[in-house]
Amino acid sequence: MEAYYRYILAVHIIFVVSWMAGLFYGVRLFIYHTEANSKAEPEKSILQKEYAKITARLWSIITTPAMVLTVVAGALMIYIVPGWLYQPWMHVKLGFVIALLAYHFICQRVMKQLRKGNFSWSSNQLRLWNEVATILLVAIVFTVILKSAIDWVYGLIGLVIFSAVIMIAVKLYKKYREKKGE
Numbered sequence: 001m002e003a004y005y006r007y008i009l010a011v012h013i014i015f016v017v018s019w020m021a022g023l024f025y026g027v028r029l030f031i032y033h034t035e036a037n038s039k040a041e042p043e044k045s046i047l048q049k050e051y052a053k054i055t056a057r058l059w060s061i062i063t064t065p066a067m068v069l070t071v072v073a074g075a076l077m078i079y080i081v082p083g084w085l086y087q088p089w090m091h092v093k094l095g096f097v098i099a100l101l102a103y104h105f106i107c108q109r110v111m112k113q114l115r116k117g118n119f120s121w122s123s124n125q126l127r128l129w130n131e132v133a134t135i136l137l138v139a140i141v142f143t144v145i146l147k148s149a150i151d152w153v154y155g156l157i158g159l160v161i162f163s164a165v166i167m168i169a170v171k172l173y174k175k176y177r178e179k180k181g182e
Helices: 002-038 043-080 082-086 088-115 123-146 149-180
Strands: none
Touching: 002 043, 002 088, 002 123, 043 082, 043 088, 082 088, 088 123, 123 149
């Protein structure tokens, strides 16, 4: 089985990229779907119907299958190298992966709510929510690459700073859009 490890790693990376692309684009579609509420009819209905259809296809054809294949490939890698489960960095990584899985399922719930016409999130809240996936991705990559406890301290400080910068950027973009009248 060890002979296939690199192939499984490649599959894992490919589907992580696909999963993240689906999460990023899916939440972006949620934003557009929500912002379609401010349009006049019939544009509002046409856009909302189209965003619901596109999002459902993205979720069922790309995002969820990529998530499943990412998890399966990751589990296979742990099966091949079970010693990783004794490594502290792997515990941290798996914690972030669990958070990303929770993010995925919360997004799925938001998608279903939007399809039913339940708009409980504002477009600004969704813009901030969209950045959570970025923060988790950065945290996972740095955890896997750095692996040492000393680097985690710097990594955590960096992650907090990175998160703050992203949140500030979202707020500044909102002000910019409001000035432009979008």
